[in-house]
Amino acid sequence: MTVEFRSALRADAREIARLFQISSEGAANYIWSQLAQPGQDLLDVGASRFAREDVDFSWQNCLIAEAQGNVIGMMHSYVIRHDPLAPPVTDPVLAPYAKMEIPDTLYISSLALHEGWRNQGLGKQFLAYAYDRANQLGLNGLSLIDYAVNTGARRFYERHGFRIVDTCQITPHPMIRVAGEAYLMYRP
Numbered sequence: 001m002t003v004e005f006r007s008a009l010r011a012d013a014r015e016i017a018r019l020f021q022i023s024s025e026g027a028a029n030y031i032w033s034q035l036a037q038p039g040q041d042l043l044d045v046g047a048s049r050f051a052r053e054d055v056d057f058s059w060q061n062c063l064i065a066e067a068q069g070n071v072i073g074m075m076h077s078y079v080i081r082h083d084p085l086a087p088p089v090t091d092p093v094l095a096p097y098a099k100m101e102i103p104d105t106l107y108i109s110s111l112a113l114h115e116g117w118r119n120q121g122l123g124k125q126f127l128a129y130a131y132d133r134a135n136q137l138g139l140n141g142l143s144l145i146d147y148a149v150n151t152g153a154r155r156f157y158e159r160h161g162f163r164i165v166d167t168c169q170i171t172p173h174p175m176i177r178v179a180g181e182a183y184l185m186y187r188p
Helices: 010-024 027-035 042-050 122-136 151-159
Strands: 004-007 062-067 070-080 105-113 142-147 163-169 181-187
Touching: 004 122, 010 027, 010 042, 010 062, 010 070, 010 105, 027 042, 062 122, 070 122, 105 122, 122 142, 142 151, 151 181
Parallel strands: 105 142
Antiparallel strands: 004 062, 062 070, 070 105, 142 181, 163 181
16 A cells, blocks of 8 residues: 655644654643643644644644555654743653753654554654755754653664663653653764
8 A cells, every 4th residue: 555745734633633642652641631621622632732833733843644545644843942041841740851852953752653554664754754854954863752661662763873862750640651761862
């Protein structure tokens, strides 16, 4: 079956949010729960966030993989810049991650494929796109955060030139599905 890669459309926002939920191990639901109105579905919150324009978490920063007209995967990435005026992150669950950034890199916040589409070389194609985009933007490479318990993903990223450059402890929370360490990975 032929897989096509394309830039995301605003109409993809809900599927982007669904895939972001898969890759975030509960972090997306935690963040969206902080923004939700009482009784609001968390996927609706995520979809509305990705439907925005000209912000980091936007459909505009997503690449879609599609087969037979169905979204089968996506990569969300945006440029990390040092902002000395940014307020410190005080949320105890999110604060450890806020310290794990490499300025002037293209940060891959999510690379997710639906079941049945993994281990077919699509992740490699997403990374090639990201690397080309980082080069076009004059950035110093790619960065991402991965969880230590996700050994398959870590091996995948290491095979494609990433190395671990920092670690932090994951703050336990009932919505977060992983424990232990998180890794900041970098590919020049």
